[in-house]
Amino acid sequence: MNSVILGSSYIMVFAPDMVIHNGTTQTTERTVNPNSEYLKEIKNHLRTFEQVVGYLPNQTYIGNITPDELSKYEMPWFDKPKDGATREGKFGEIMPQEEFIVLMQICDVFDLVKLEKQFVFDTKAKLMVHPLFDEGLLGRIKEGEEFDTIKKYVDEEHAEPIYNNGELVGCVKRAHDIDLNLSGHVMFENLVSKASNVLALLNLVSKNNINKEEIEYVVECSEEACGDMNQRGGGNFAKACAEVAGFVNATGSDTRGFCAAPTHALIEAAALVKAGVYKKVVVSAGGSTAKLGMNGKDHIKKGFPILEDCIGGFAVLIGENDGVNPEINLDLVGRHTVGTGSSPQAVITSLVSSLDKAGMKITDIDKYSVEMQNPEVTKPAGAGDVPLANYKMIGALAVKRGDIDRKELADFTVKHGMTGWAPTQGHIPSGVPYLGFCREDILSGKIKNAMIVGKGSLFLGRMTNLFDGVSFIIEANKGGQKKTSAISEEQIKNLIANALKDFASNLLSEQE
Amino acid sequence: MSLLENKKIIIIGDRDGIPGQAIEECVKTAGGEVVFSSTECFV
Amino acid sequence: MDLENQKRVKEFAEKYGAENVVVILGAAEGEAAGLAAETVTNGDPTFAGPLTGVQLGLSVFHICEPEIKDIVDESVYDEQVGMMEMVLDVDDIISEMTAIREEFSKYL
Numbered sequence: 047m048n049s050v051i052l053g054s055s056y057i058m059v060f061a062p063d064m065v066i067h068n069g070t071t072q073t074t075e076r077t078v079n080p081n082s083e084y085l086k087e088i089k090n091h092l093r094t095f096e097q098v099v100g101y102l103p104n105q106t107y108i109g110n111i112t113p114d115e116l117s118k119y120e121m122p123w124f125d126k127p128k129d130g131a132t133r134e135g136k137f138g139e140i141m142p143q144e145e146f147i148v149l150m151q152i153c154d155v156f157d158l159v160k161l162e163k164q165f166v167f168d169t170k171a172k173l174m175v176h177p178l179f180d181e182g183l184l185g186r187i188k189e190g191e192e193f194d195t196i197k198k199y200v201d202e203e204h205a206e207p208i209y210n211n212g213e214l215v216g217c218v219k220r221a222h223d224i225d226l227n228l229s230g231h232v233m234f235e236n237l238v239s240k241a242s243n244v245l246a247l248l249n250l251v252s253k254n255n256i257n258k259e260e261i262e263y264v265v266e267c268s269e270e271a272c273g274d275m276n277q278r279g280g281g282n283f284a285k286a287c288a289e290v291a292g293f294v295n296a297t298g299s300d301t302r303g304f305c306a307a308p309t310h311a312l313i314e315a316a317a318l319v320k321a322g323v324y325k326k327v328v329v330s331a332g333g334s335t336a337k338l339g340m341n342g343k344d345h346i347k348k349g350f351p352i353l354e355d356c357i358g359g360f361a362v363l364i365g366e367n368d369g370v371n372p373e374i375n376l377d378l379v380g381r382h383t384v385g386t387g388s389s390p391q392a393v394i395t396s397l398v399s400s401l402d403k404a405g406m407k408i409t410d411i412d413k414y415s416v417e418m419q420n421p422e423v424t425k426p427a428g429a430g431d432v433p434l435a436n437y438k439m440i441g442a443l444a445v446k447r448g449d450i451d452r453k454e455l456a457d458f459t460v461k462h463g464m465t466g467w468a469p470t471q472g473h474i475p476s477g478v479p480y481l482g483f484c485r486e487d488i489l490s491g492k493i494k495n496a497m498i499v500g501k502g503s504l505f506l507g508r509m510t511n512l513f514d515g516v517s518f519i520i521e522a523n524k525g526g527q528k529k530t531s532a533i534s535e536e537q538i539k540n541l542i543a544n545a546l547k548d549f550a551s552n553l554l555s556e557q558e
Numbered sequence: 559m560s561l562l563e564n565k566k567i568i569i570i571g572d573r574d575g576i577p578g579q580a581i582e583e584c585v586k587t588a589g590g591e592v593v594f595s596s597t598e599c600f601v
Numbered sequence: 602m603d604l605e606n607q608k609r610v611k612e613f614a615e616k617y618g619a620e621n622v623v624v625i626l627g628a629a630e631g632e633a634a635g636l637a638a639e640t641v642t643n644g645d646p647t648f649a650g651p652l653t654g655v656q657l658g659l660s661v662f663h664i665c666e667p668e669i670k671d672i673v674d675e676s677v678y679d680e681q682v683g684m685m686e687m688v689l690d691v692d693d694i695i696s697e698m699t700a701i702r703e704e705f706s707k708y709l
Contacts, residue, residue, distance in 0.1 A: 074604065078649055305601075341600060343647055388579035391684035419601050428633025429574050429600035435629065438688040446684070455687075470601050503573050503599045511579055511595075560672045561660075566617045568610055568624045570602065570637055575689065576627030580681040581664045585625060587674035593617070594609050597627075598602070 049319035050371035050523065052326070052363040053254030054482040056107050057138040057245045058469065059146045059357040060099075061338060062092040063209035068234070069338035069354070084343055089212070091342075093124075093351045095142045100127025103420040104356065106467035108135025109482055117465040123422050124351055137482045138249040140356070144169045144210050145176070146241060151216075152186045153241040153290050158233055160199060161208070161216035163190035178248045182292065206230035225275040235335060238357060239270040240287055243332030246359035247291035250328065256363060262324040264288045264298030265315050267307035268331040269472050287330065296328075304507070305417065305476040307331070308360075309500025309516045312478070315364040316374040316518070326365045333357035333471045340470060341427035348426040358474035362481055369525035372488040378404055380499075380517035388513045394439045397499050397517040408444035411462065411519065412493035415480035416440075417501060418468040436499070437463035476500045477517075488522050495521040562590035569595040602640045607650035610641055614657050620708050624661040625669060631693035634663050635701050642705035658707030663698050665691045 066072055066088055075082055098104060102123045105111045111128065119126060133140045141149070148169045151159040170187050173179045196217050199205035205217035206229075218237060221228035243266065251258050266284035273280030284298025301311045308331060315327040335357065342352045367373065380400035386392050398408060416436035424432055437459040444450045450458055468475030477498040487493045501515040567590040571578030578595040585592055602610075614622050624641045628634035636646060641659045645652040662669045665686060670678060702709065 075649060078604070082648065387583075387681075388577045389583070389681040389685075390576065390580065390688075391680075394684075417601070424574075424601060425630075427600050428628065428630045428636065429572075430629040432574055432601060435574060435688045439684060442684045442687045472601070475601070503597065505578075505597050506599060511597075513577065513579075561662075561668055562623055562672065564621075565623045565660075566613060566621055568613055568622060568641075569627070570606055570610075570624065571627035572629050572633070575629035575633075576664050576682055576685055578627065581625050581627050583681045584664060584669075584673040584678050587677050588669070588672040590623065593613055596603070596606050596609070598606070600633075 047320065047367040048373035048375055049316040049364050050367050050373050051481060051485050051520065052365040052368075052371055053250060053256060054362040054485065055138045055246050055249035055253055055360060056109060056135070056479065056482060057242065057249055057359045058104055058107060058140045059143065059242055059245070059333070060095050060140060060355060061143050061146065061335065061357050062355055063143060063212065064238075064335045064357070065092065065339040065342070065352055065355050067207065067209055068335035069340065069342070070336045071340050071342055084346065087346055088339070088342060088352065091346050091352050093355055097127060097351070098355060099133050099140050100131040102126065102128055103422065103467040104140060105131055105135070107358070107469065107479060108140060109137030110135045112483060113464040113467060113480070116467055121422055122350070124353065137253060138246065141245060145172055147208055147210060147216060148173060148187060149245060150237045150241045151188065152183055153244055154237055156221060158219045158221055159216065159237065160196050160205070160219060161188070161190045162193050162196055162214075165210065165215040166190035178252055204230050206234035208234075222274070227274050227278050236270055236272045238335050239268050239332040240283060241332065242357050242359040243268065243283065243287045243330050244290045246330050246332065246361040247287060247293070247328065250330070250361035250363060251291070254363065258291065258293050259295050261288070261293045261296045261326050261328055261363070263315075263318060263327045264293065264296050265311040265327065265329045266298060266300045266331060267302070267311035267329060267473060269302070269304060269307070269334060283332075287332075293328075303514055304502030304504055305473050306500040306502030306514045306516060307473050308476055308478045309498055309518070312362065312364070312374065312498070313376070313379060313516060313518055316376055319364050319366055320376060326363060328361055328363050330359070330361035331473055332359045333474055337471055341423065344427040350426055353420070353423045354470055356469050358469045358471040360474065360478055362478065367523070367525065370523055372485055372520045373523050375519045375521055378519045382513060382515040384512065388511070390439060391443070393501065393513055393515055394436070394443055397501075397515050398440055398443060398497070400517060400519075407449040408440060408447065409449050409458070409462070411495055411497045413464065413480070413484070413487070413496040414440055414462055414499065415464070415477050415484065415496055416499045417476055418464065418466045418479045419470050419475045420466050420468060423470050431466070433463065433466040434459060476502075484520055488520065495519055560589050562588045565590050566593045567591060568593060571595070571597040573597055573599040574601065602637050602645065602650060602652075604650040607640065607645060607652040610657070610659075611651050611655060614659060619657050619659055622659055624659050626661065626663045628663065628694070629689065631690060631697035634694050635697035638698055638701040639705065642701060656705070658705060660706055660708045661698070661702065663694050665689060666695055666698055
């Protein structure tokens with residue numbers, strides 16, 4: 047029996063001070079060009095929390111606007127905030143920076159995150175009314191430190207400063223005096239990844255009525271590495287996050303593969319469940335501060351606000367086939383192999399041609415979820431509309447295979463594609479942003495299946511020049527028509543009653 | 559003589575355009591010597 | 602352009618002589634191609650990398666431009682790039698690249 051998708055969650059964290067202080071575009075600029083106009087200008091181009099919450103692609107990411115609805119709005123989107131938008135979403139939430147900073151401290155078990163007393167006091171009050179923060183989590187919040195103590199850690203002990211509204215409100219201390227893998231900077235990035243992952247896990251549990259004690263395994267698939275100088279990528283974010291989220295019966299491990307990792311992880315999770323190793327497996331990832339403001343220079347130049355101002359995160363629960371939820375079909379897995387080559391057409395062919403095994407046409411898949419980056423972020427930066435480019439490639443392949451006529455190409459990208467909405471957080475936009483809507487669309491019968499495609503730029507790690515990618519298909523549950531679930535208890539009672547009535551009347555007629 | 563013959567070729571590919579390796583395969587057929595090939599990523 | 606790539610371009614131009622080096626780009630859009638081309642001819646327009654203020658004037662093309670496409674083996678081009686021509690705005694790339702070359706390239 048194929049595994050099924052039981053639920054998912056999507057979260058964002060608005061982190062404007064982290065754009066300035068932790069995004070690599072900005073930190074690089076500070077190193078090579080400390081007096082640049084860009085660094086002076088950047089704070090004038092950051093959005094407010096309200097603007098970020100109202101931003102249409104963000105509302106799509108947390109589940110309040112469907113991709114179809116988003117595509118009906120003409121770009122630019124940044125000047126068309128959604129009326130009455132809320133930070134709570136059907137699939138998750140958008141958290142403001144100050145709450146997230148305290149969440150980082152909640153997630154820190156080595157006493158590395160030091161926050162200023164008043165900041166903690168003010169922010170704790172906000173978290174106390176947050177529905178997902180129970181006494182267990184709130185009880186982990188420490189009282190905080192004097193400002194001077196924090197300043198000393200930053201000035202004298204290489205702690206990574208944490209800012210809010212331009213003010214120093216805390217720091218992440220280094221976890222070792224000489225080990226660079228445990229430096230304040232690395233610990234900061236890892237704690238951001240951990241905390242945003244935990245936020246996704248908390249939302250997953252609450253939005254999908256999941257019993258967290260039933261979760262047996264977590265596969266974490268971000269792009270960070272945790273470890274020390276003797277094992278730099280030792281791990282393991284998965285278990286560390288499961289611990290804070292209260293998954294007491296779970297263990298887990300980390301899967302890496304740049305932006306392709308979430309798709310790899312989902313295939314692994316689905317296989318573990320299908321093989322009967324575990325009954326419920328979560329795939330999840332937090333986001334990165336390094337990528338904040340990555341294309342900020344281009345955004346400012348084009349008169350856009352800095353649009354890469356949010357950390358992303360997601361979580362998906364894979365479980366045993368319940369006869370209802372959409373199935374992950376592991377018979378049709380596509381993969382880019384060592385021998386595939388790196389031409390774009392070879393890459394996409396290797397990922398989509400898994401359909402051949404089932405004798406399916408490209409048009410037999412209702413929706414393709416590819417790299418779902420928000421085009422408003424990538425277009426001003428010269429990277430084009432990434433999902434659209436993917437759809438054109440798949441469409442071109444369909445023409446080549448004779449699945450569609452060349453004239454139908456433009457229609458294909460609309461019918462089988464979607465407008466991108468995900469933040470450019472590497473692994474976050476890759477295939478997975480659609481899983482929440484996909485589950486709904488399949489359950490409602492709007493679509494019958496979808497292909498999830500993840501691609502990764504392995505060459506950025508300088509270990510290989512190769513590209514990578516994997517794909518799989520999600521389809522309506524074949525057991526969905528099963529009588530047990532289609533017939534209600536009342537109907538069964540009626541059937542039995544009728545049968546008994548017939549039986550009795552037969553007996554009576556025999557007696558007569 | 560072709561534009562690339564006896565030249566030292568530097569390739570700056572793009573993950574969302576044409577990747578470095580794909581350009582490399584092409585350029586090799588035109589007589590150039592590829593001295594550097596890289597692929598940039600904006601996402 | 603990535604700072605490391607700028608550094609390498611600069612090193613190769615110094616090592617082999619700017620007149621002997623040709624840069625081939627694979628950018629996804631005309632404007633991005635133009636910026637990369639400007640970087641290796643007139644210097645980094647973003648003032649961030651080692652090519653800031655360095656006017657190498659290198660010969661530079663996009664792989665989809667006819668100057669390159671026509672001298673590459675047709676079947677290899679088809680296999681490696683062909684389908685991407687349907688995705689990219691090749692005309693826009695050509696016009697951006699031509700403008701930059703005419704203005705800044707010293708070796709044509």
